[in-house]
Structures are given as C-alpha cells and as structure tokens.
Amino acid sequence: MLLLRNAHVYAPRALGLRSLLLGGGRVLWMGAPHELTELPLALRAAAEVLDLDGGRLIPGLIDAHVHLTGGGGEAGFRTRVPPLSLTRFTRAGITSVVGLLGTDDVTRGPRELLACVYALREEGLNAWCYTGGYHVPPATLTGTVAGDLTFIEPMLGVGEVAISDHRSSQPTCEELLRLGSVAHVAGLMTGKAGIVHLHLGDGARGLELVRRALAASELPARVFHPTHVNRRRALFDEALDLARRGTTVDLTAFPVAPGEDAYSAAEAMLRYAASGAPAERVTISSDAGGALPCFDADGHVSHMEVGSAGALLSTLLELVDRGMPLDQALAPFTSNPARLLRLGGKGEIAVGSGADLVGLSATGAAQTVIVRGLVHVQDGQCIRRGAFEGDEGAAHAQ
Ligand SMILES: [Zn+2]
Numbered sequence: 145m146l147l148l149r150n151a152h153v154y155a156p157r158a159l160g161l162r163s164l165l166l167g168g169g170r171v172l173w174m175g176a177p178h179e180l181t182e183l184p185l186a187l188r189a190a191a192e193v194l195d196l197d198g199g200r201l202i203p204g205l206i207d208a209h210v211h212l213t214g215g216g217g218e219a220g221f222r223t224r225v226p227p228l229s230l231t232r233f234t235r236a237g238i239t240s241v242v243g244l245l246g247t248d249d250v251t252r253g254p255r256e257l258l259a260c261v262y263a264l265r266e267e268g269l270n271a272w273c274y275t276g277g278y279h280v281p282p283a284t285l286t287g288t289v290a291g292d293l294t295f296i297e298p299m300l301g302v303g304e305v306a307i308s309d310h311r312s313s314q315p316t317c318e319e320l321l322r323l324g325s326v327a328h329v330a331g332l333m334t335g336k337a338g339i340v341h342l343h344l345g346d347g348a349r350g351l352e353l354v355r356r357a358l359a360a361s362e363l364p365a366r367v368f369h370p371t372h373v374n375r376r377r378a379l380f381d382e383a384l385d386l387a388r389r390g391t392t393v394d395l396t397a398f399p400v401a402p403g404e405d406a407y408s409a410a411e412a413m414l415r416y417a418a419s420g421a422p423a424e425r426v427t428i429s430s431d432a433g434g435a436l437p438c439f440d441a442d443g444h445v446s447h448m449e450v451g452s453a454g455a456l457l458s459t460l461l462e463l464v465d466r467g468m469p470l471d472q473a474l475a476p477f478t479s480n481p482a483r484l485l486r487l488g489g490k491g492e493i494a495v496g497s498g499a500d501l502v503g504l505s506a507t508g509a510a511q512t513v514i515v516r517g518l519v520h521v522q523d524g525q526c527i528r529r530g531a532f533e534g535d536e537g538a539a540h541a542q
Pocket residue numbers: 246304343344372
C-alpha cells in the first residue's frame with residue numbers, strides 16, 4: 145500500500161489538499177490531511193509514504209490515439225516507425241493508451257498491435273486498442289470486426305478508419321454505416337466503447353460522410369469519433385457543429401507551423417471552449433509513434449515527423465498558461481476519453497477509482513507517475529522501464 149500525503153487533488157474537479165491511500169491498484173481512501181486519523185494505525189504504519197508537499201495531483205492522462213507498433217511507412221519500408229516503449233508514456237504522464245493501425249495495415253496487423261497491448265500491460269500500463277486500420281474492409285484478427293470486438297477483450301472499437309484522405313480506401317456512406325452498426329451493437333453486447341474512430345485527412349469533403357451517415361440512420365452520434373479535426377480550420381468548424389449534435393471530436397497534439405491552415409490542439413481547445421460546444425464532447429490525443437508526413441501535389445512525401453507522447457502534457461500546460469483553469473483543461477485528457485471509451489474508474493480521482501495518478505512539479509513536469517498503484521516515475525526519474533529499455537533508452541524517451 146502507498147500513502148500519498150499533502151496533494152492538491154484535481155479529480156479533475158479541484159478538491160483541495162488531500163491524502164490518499166492506494167492499494168490493490170485502486171484508491172482505497174481519500175480525505176483531508178487532518179482526517180488521516182480515521183485510518184487504522186496499523187494500516188498507516190504498513191503503508192509506504194510519499195509526501196507530495198502540496199504539489200498538484202491529477203488523474204493519469206489517457207491517450208486514445210497511439211501507434212503502439214509504430215506507424216509510418218508512407219515513404220518506403222525504412223520509414224516504418226519503431227514500436228513505442230513503456231517510458232515514452234509514463235514519463236509524459238500518460239497512464240492509459242489506446243493503440244491503433246494507420247496507413248500501414250498490411251506489414252502490420254491486429255496480431256502485432258494486440259501483442260504490443262499485452263506487452264505494455266505486462267509492464268504495468270493500462271492499454272487497449274482498436275481493430276482495423278485506415279482501410280475498409282478492416283484488417284481483423286478473427287475475420288470480422290464484430291468477432292474482434294465481441295471476443296478480444298482489449299479491442300474497444302474500430303479505427304483509425306480513414307476518410308477524406310488520399311490514403312483512405314475511399315469508403316462509401318454504406319460502408320461507414322455498416323461499420324458503425326457493427327461497432328455499436330458490439331458495444332451494447334460487451335459494455336465496451338463500440339465506436340468507429342475516424343482519421344480525417346486534408347480532403348475538402350471533411351466530415352460530410354459522417355453527417356450523411358448520421359442523417360441516414362438511427363445510429364447515436366457517439367458512435368463516430370473523428371480525429372485530427374484541428375488539421376484544417378474549416379474542418380474544425382465542421383467538428384464544432386458535430387459536437388453540438390452529440391459526437392465526441394478528437395484534437396491531435398501535432399506541431400503546427402506559423403501560417404499553417406491548422407490549429408494547435410491548445411488553440412483548438414480554447415476555441416472549442418469559447419464556442420459553447422458541450423464540454424464533455426472533446427478529447428485530445430497525441431498520435432504518438434505515428435508518422436506526420438507532408439505530401440506534395442503528386443501525393444509524394446516531402447518530409448516526415450513522428451508524433452510524440454509528450455505533446456499531451458505540453459498541450460495541457462499551454463492551456464493552463466493561456467488562462468484555462470486546470471480542472472477544466474484536464475477533462476479532454478482524462479474524464480472525457482474515459483466516458484467515451486467506457487473505461488470505468490479511469491480519468492478521475494475518487495475512492496474506488498484506478499490508482500492512475502500524476503504529481504506535477506511546480507513547472508508542470510510529470511514528477512511522480514503512478515499506474516495501477518505502482519510508482520513508475522519518482523522525482524522525475526523513470527524507476528520502472530520496459531523490457532528493452534536501458535538507462536539510455538529512458539534518457540532519450542520523448
Ligand atoms: Zn490518423
């Protein structure tokens with residue numbers, strides 16, 4: 145058991161100074177420091193104590209769009225990004241990840257992705273994934289999306305299915321409806337998210353296919369979860385409209401160059417909040433491990449970067465720097481993805497919730513990171529590492 149003392153808890157709601165007793169991977173007790181005497185003395189004596197000296201304690205971040213296997217491959221086999229290791233996430237304050245496949249769902253597949261999920265779980269992280277990838281019909285493990293979602297526990301939905309992108313399979317509205325219905329029904333049967341996570345490209349069609357699919361069916365708007373919606377400014381406006389109709393939209397924390405027709409995730413989030421769209425209908429993810437290629441008019445890659453897990457925490461800090469209260473800024477990284485993905489006990493700090501916690505330093509760095517009650521990062525140093533991460537690997541993690 146671990147006793148955390150003197151933490152300023154943001155649950156994400158600001159709760160003030162609290163002490164917390166963690167055990168069995170959960171928060172067993174939480175109270176004001178003077179209420180510690182409520183706990184039996186033997187319990188207090190048995191617990192290891194970590195004093196946070198009044199520092200801010202937030203729920204571990206949930207990154208719902210990560211290329212765990214490594215993404216890329218759009219400019220030759222040598223541009224396949226290597227798999228991501230444990231400390232890439234933990235040192236960035238991320239305690240839960242959802243992995244997926246993108247453009248390359250041929251040399252990589254659901255087996256490899258699922259193996260990455262199981263490996264990260266063995267190393268102590270909370271991990272899930274989507275079945276499929278950019279293309280329709282989706283690459284699956286059991287032969288059907290319905291089979292994967294029903295029988296493969298970590299698979300929460302299907303994605304990232306590409307639309308409005310030259311790399312997509314150019315899916316029709318009927319194909320999208322079929323995927324939406326399969327995901328929705330599997331979600332009902334299993335209690336899992338049952339969503340279609342949609343990659344949005346730069347195409348002028350934007351979210352038109354999603355609007356048509358919703359208008360032509362009885363599917364609830366929550367079934368579709370479009371991502372990268374801040375990559376074009378007009379696309380972001382379409383996303384605001386969809387969020388008002390009940391779809392949760394996902395912002396990507398990718399780098400944005402000055403003058404680019406895109407919003408950074410922080411800028412988009414500030415605009416989202418100012419628009420009055422429902423506060424619970426927005427999430428932010430990193431696209432870590434994914435290649436961020438820029439294409440010329442012929443569809444050739446002109447240059448390529450790789451998404452970084454650290455972009456999530458830096459976006460959170462930028463939001464706070466720009467005046468958004470921490471409790472409000474936390475929702476798209478914690479409680480909102482937990483609600484959409486139906487991850488009970490995640491994305492919040494409460495008695496009975498998962499003990500996935502991040503203690504922030506005065507400058508906002510992930511000083512203490514606890515996943516399922518175990519300390520992974522202490523005093524800013526990774527004390528647990530992945531199987532093939534030496535000291536050097538951790539030092540170079542983003
Ligand atoms: Zn994508």
